[in-house]
Amino acid sequence: MTDELVISGLEVSIGANKILKGLDLTVRQGEIHALMGPNGSGKTSLAYTLMGHPDYIVDAGSVTWRGQDLLALPPDKRAKLGIFLAFQYPSAIPGVTVASFLRNIYNAIHHPKPDDETGETSIKYTGIPLAKFRKLMEEKMALLKMDPSFATRYVNEGFSGGEKKRLEMLQMAIVAPQMAVLDETDSGLDIDALKNVADGINATLSPEMGVLMITHYQRMLNYVKPQFVHVLLDGRVVMSGGEELSHQLEANGYDWVRQQVGLPAGTGDEASAPEPVSSH
Amino acid sequence: MTTSVATAQTLDAEAISRISDHLDEADWLRSLRGEWWARASATPPPTGDEEEWRRTDLAPLPRQGELLVDAPEVAISLPGGAAEAGVVVSDLRAAVRDHPDLVQRWLGRSQGQASHAHFWALAQAGWTGGLFVHVPRGVAVDGTIVARTVLDRNDVTYLPITLVVAEEGSSVTVLDEVVSPDGGAAWYGGIVEIRAEQAAHVRYANLQQLGDAAWNIGAQRVVVGQDATVTTLNAEVGSRVTKLGLDVDMSGKGGTSRLLGMLAAGDDQHIDINAHQGLAADHTTSDLLYLSALYDRARAAFYGVTTVEVGTKQTASYQECRNLLLSPKAGAEPIPVLEIMANDILRCGHGATAGAIDPAQLFYAQSRGLDPDAAERMIVRGFFEQVVAQIGDVAIRERVLAALARRIGSTEGMA
Ligand SMILES: Nc1ncnc2c1ncn2[C@@H]1O[C@H](COP(=O)(O)OP(=O)(O)OP(=O)(O)O)[C@@H](O)[C@H]1O
Ligand SMILES: [Mg+2]
Numbered sequence: 001m002t003d004e005l006v007i008s009g010l011e012v013s014i015g016a017n018k019i020l021k022g023l024d025l026t027v028r029q030g031e032i033h034a035l036m037g038p039n040g041s042g043k044t045s046l047a048y049t050l051m052g053h054p055d056y057i058v059d060a061g062s063v064t065w066r067g068q069d070l071l072a073l074p075p076d077k078r079a080k081l082g083i084f085l086a087f088q089y090p091s092a093i094p095g096v097t098v099a100s101f102l103r104n105i106y107n108a109i110h111h112p113k114p115d116d117e118t119g120e121t122s123i124k125y126t127g128i129p130l131a132k133f134r135k136l137m138e139e140k141m142a143l144l145k146m147d148p149s150f151a152t153r154y155v156n157e158g159f160s161g162g163e164k165k166r167l168e169m170l171q172m173a174i175v176a177p178q179m180a181v182l183d184e185t186d187s188g189l190d191i192d193a194l195k196n197v198a199d200g201i202n203a204t205l206s207p208e209m210g211v212l213m214i215t216h217y218q219r220m221l222n223y224v225k226p227q228f229v230h231v232l233l234d235g236r237v238v239m240s241g242g243e244e245l246s247h248q249l250e251a252n253g254y255d256w257v258r259q260q261v262g263l264p265a266g267t268g269d270e271a272s273a274p275e276p277v278s279s280h
Numbered sequence: 281m282t283t284s285v286a287t288a289q290t291l292d293a294e295a296i297s298r299i300s301d302h303l304d305e306a307d308w309l310r311s312l313r314g315e316w317w318a319r320a321s322a323t324p325p326p327t328g329d330e331e332e333w334r335r336t337d338l339a340p341l342p343r344q345g346e347l348l349v350d351a352p353e354v355a356i357s358l359p360g361g362a363a364e365a366g367v368v369v370s371d372l373r374a375a376v377r378d379h380p381d382l383v384q385r386w387l388g389r390s391q392g393q394a395s396h397a398h399f400w401a402l403a404q405a406g407w408t409g410g411l412f413v414h415v416p417r418g419v420a421v422d423g424t425i426v427a428r429t430v431l432d433r434n435d436v437t438y439l440p441i442t443l444v445v446a447e448e449g450s451s452v453t454v455l456d457e458v459v460s461p462d463g464g465a466a467w468y469g470g471i472v473e474i475r476a477e478q479a480a481h482v483r484y485a486n487l488q489q490l491g492d493a494a495w496n497i498g499a500q501r502v503v504v505g506q507d508a509t510v511t512t513l514n515a516e517v518g519s520r521v522t523k524l525g526l527d528v529d530m531s532g533k534g535g536t537s538r539l540l541g542m543l544a545a546g547d548d549q550h551i552d553i554n555a556h557q558g559l560a561a562d563h564t565t566s567d568l569l570y571l572s573a574l575y576d577r578a579r580a581a582f583y584g585v586t587t588v589e590v591g592t593k594q595t596a597s598y599q600e601c602r603n604l605l606l607s608p609k610a611g612a613e614p615i616p617v618l619e620i621m622a623n624d625i626l627r628c629g630h631g632a633t634a635g636a637i638d639p640a641q642l643f644y645a646q647s648r649g650l651d652p653d654a655a656e657r658m659i660v661r662g663f664f665e666q667v668v669a670q671i672g673d674v675a676i677r678e679r680v681l682a683a684l685a686r687r688i689g690s691t692e693g694m695a
Contacts (some may be wrong), residue, residue: 051647054639079649091644095665096658101648104658108649154662171648 003029003066005050005083005179005210010061011235012042012049019045021235022061029178029210034221034246036214037232038254038266043214044088046232047183051075051085065179080109082178086168086185088214092156098167099151102174103133109175140173144200161188169200179210186220198223218250231257238263283350288343288437288467293317295347296405302349303373303408306380312388313405320401332395332554335581335613336523341495342465348436351409352429359423365416367452369425372410372441382414386445390473393556396499396525403439403471403499410440410470413454415480420451424675428457434464434491442472446480446508453483455676462491465520472500476508478532483511485676487683490518492547499525502539504564506532513540513671515680516551517687526555530564530595540667541570542680544687545578555584559595568599571667573660573688574610582614586630588622596626603634604663606656657689664688 005027012020019042027033037043049056050063052075063070070078093101107113107127128136141148144166156164165185172180182201186194201224205211213226221229221243229245230237233254238261239245249257255265283302286295296317300310326333354371362369368379375383392400411427431438446452460466468490476482490496496519504510516522528537543551557566572580582601603612616630637659645655664684671677 051643053643074652075643075646076649076651076655079647085647087644087647091638091641093641093645093659093662095662095668101658104650104654105648108651108654112649154665175648 005212006062006064007050008062010046010049010063011059012045012056013059014045014056018059019235020049023232023236025212025230025237027179027210027212030207031228032205032211032213032224032226033228033230034213034215034226035230035232036216036246036249041232042235043232044183047085047088047181047214050078050181051083052078076108079175079177080112084172084175084177084180086165086172086180086182088183088187090156090164090168092154092159094154094157096155097152098155098170099137101155102137102171103128103130105171106133106136106174136174140170143173143203144170145196146170162190162193165189166193166197169197169204173200173204176204178208179212181212181214183214184216185213186215186217194220195223218246221246233257233261234263284346285349286347287345288347291347291402291406299347299349299406299408303376305376308384309376316388316401316404317406320398320405323398323401325398326395330395332525332583335583336521336550336552341497342467343437345435345437345465345467347406347408348431348433348438349408351438351440352431354409354411355428355430356411357426359421359425362421362423362425365419365421367416367419367421368412368414369427370412372407372412372443375412379412379414383412386414386443386475387441390501390503392471392499392501393525393527393554395554396527399469399497399525400471400499400501403441403469406439407441408439411442411456413444413452415446415450415452417447418449421453423453424673425452425454426457426675427454429459431458431460431466434461434466434494437467437469439469439471442470444472444474444482444484446476446482448478448505449480450477451481453673453676455485455487455673455679457487457489457679459489460491460494460518463493464491465493465495466491468494468496468498468519470496470498472498474500474502474510474512475505476503476510476535477505479507480505481509483673483676485513485515485671485673485680487515487680488518488522489683489686492518492520494519496522496524498523500527502526502528502537504528504530504532504535504537506561507534508532509536511538511540511670513542513667513676513680515683516541516543516545517683520549522549522551524553526553528555528557528566529560530558530566531560532564533561534563535561536565537567538670539566539568539570540670542664542667542684543570543572543580544684545572545580546575546687547578548576549578551579552581553583555582555599557584557586557597557599558589559587559592559597560589562593563595564592565596567597569667569670570601571664572603572612573606573663574603574612575606575687577607577609579611579613581612582632583617584615584630585617585619586628588618588620588625588628590621592622593624594626595622595628598627598629598631600631602632602663604660605634605636606660653689660688
């Protein structure tokens with residue numbers, strides 16, 4: 001039981017809005033789960049809550065990772081425990097180069113400055129040797145078929161939507177987390193980029209890594225095969241199944257799910273989820 | 281040996297001549313000081329009603345400190361070959377002794393910025409140390425001239441002069457540093473004059489690390505000749521109060537100036553900059569970029585005026601002042617002003633911002649394992665990159681970043 005992320009009875013609100021209303025989900029290391037749901041159903045809210053975003057208030061429920069209470073920890077501590085979030089909308093950090101950012105986050109997770117080191121010793125702290133880091137970065141950039149020139153650009157500044165998503169995957173490859181939440185990493189990628197990114201994800205995957213992949217599209221799931229598919233509706237996981245569930249969703253839409261679970265039909269807003277790509 | 285001539289309060293014509301006695305000065309310098317003393321007396325200090333002085337109250341300026349007459353020698357490191365090529369870099373007192381004709385030709389020749397005229401004149405009359413750099417025609421100095429003034433007292437008044445003259449077609453890079461001890465309320469009134477003659481290239485960086493109670497009342501005048509290029513960088517790290525007048529005279533056709541500033545302030549520090557970019561000749565370019573990171577209760581004011589003179593053609597200018605507020609009690613007041621009196625301009629613009637770090641950025645960095653302090657440090661360092669990227673000289677870049685680290689934290693590991 002120590003190798004799993006367990007979400008139970010999770011209730012989350014932002015401001016006066018209750019978004020998650022008792023969500024249960026368990027992801028074990030080595031498993032790939034897909035989470036699907038209409039726009040605005042709370043997928044990103046779940047991802048942010050798992051990572052510790054300060055705006056999302058947990059009203060009830062628990063999240064444990066390898067038996068440890070995750071909700072009690074700030075975001076950086078969660079990251080250090082092996083949790084990673086690939087953002088749906090990654091932020092730009094002007095003036096900080098990709099190489100410098102990657103080296104910083106690698107050091108934060110794999111070469112942390114010992115807490116008790118202050119003064120002289122702390123000044124000498126430099127983390128991973130530069131040459132060793134360069135090699136790691138170049139290897140991972142090649143894996144994702146990223147142009148090496150991205151290393152000297154500023155983080156996400158002026159990046160296209162697809163380039164941002166690739167940088168998220170590069171970060172994941174560099175920090176090698178044990179539990180990754182990918183929030184619509186496939187959105188905004190062109191056909192070739194999707195394949196490259198999926199190849200990168202597959203190459204980063206290991207039996208020690210669990211994945212919760214948030215997506216609207218079947219196509220990504222053709223490349224990165226999930227063992228489990230879940231549907232988020234009305235603040236809860238209302239339906240779970242195997243890979244076939246994603247095909248059923250694509251064929252029948254979310255109103256079909258609502259019917260199945262006895263929820264009223266969706267609003268126009270929710271029904272107009274981004275066009276799914278037809279399965280082959 | 282310590283000699284006492286006066287305090288800032290008791291300074292008079294006689295005290296000024298006692299400086300000359302003490303430094304055993306020639307007649308030309310005695311009378312030059314006398315002339316400047318007359319101007320200082322005739323130009324009253326600011327009252328606080330002037331637009332440039334509204335944001336800094338001069339009443340608490342420590343005037344009781346003795347004038348430092350035995351100032352420490354400026355420690356100079358000169359790149360190899362420069363001396364052989366005829367470049368003179370020396371403590372100003374030594375330059376007066378060793379190169380009297382050269383110093384006489386350049387010292388005390390220009391008027392200061394109108395708003396800072398009193399303090400400009402005061403330093404011209406009462407200087408007791410400083411730096412003199414002279415690069416002869418056509419000489420390009422490879423490497424960086426580093427001049428370091430380390431004051432060991434924090435209870436004195438010190439009014440040094442830095443004078444940099446680059447003759448026609450020459451090229452030079454200077455780092456001018458000052459350090460003083462924390463604790464006492466000293467008055468540091470250093471003035472700087474930079475003259476780039478026709479087609480000369482000057483890069484001048486001023487790194488200010490005065491003690492935490494010091495008052496820094498400075499003025500800089502930059503004269504950019506025809507087709508000359510001057511880049512100045514002011515890195516303000518120390519002092520309790522810094523008030524700096526920065527006057528750029530673009531009177532040579534085709535001249536270019538880049539005015540860069542990096543301010544990192546915390547505690548109760550107060551920094552107030554008045555810039556004046558005077559575009560007075562055709563095809564001149566002057567771009568200013570000042571960045572401040574403000575912690576605790578620190579405050580930064582910036583009042584910058586760009587003047588495009590009547591009849592000038594095709595000038596280009598910009599002023600940008602951006603402030604990052606890292607505490608709810610920190611504050612910034614950036615005020616850019618454009619006075620455009622010509623019709624035929626290429627560009628003339630300004631930008632001013634003041635705000636906190638975007639919380640989404642902080643969360644993004646924290647989600648990658650950086651604790652809140654490390655995340656903030658990285659974002660602040662990124663904020664300064666806009667200026668850092670323009671510092672071509674590696675030695676200057678490293679010294680300035682190391683000094684800034686005192687306030688913004690170490691950015692070691694940021695390759
Ligand atoms: N900061 C906020 N303030 C107010 N409401 C918010 C905020 N963030 C999210 N919400 C609301 O919470 C609900 C869930 O949003 P969330 O971003 O989690 O949806 P999602 O499932 O990720 O949607 P999408 O598929 O469009 O990415 C939405 O109704 C949204 O408007
Ligand atoms: Mg979302």
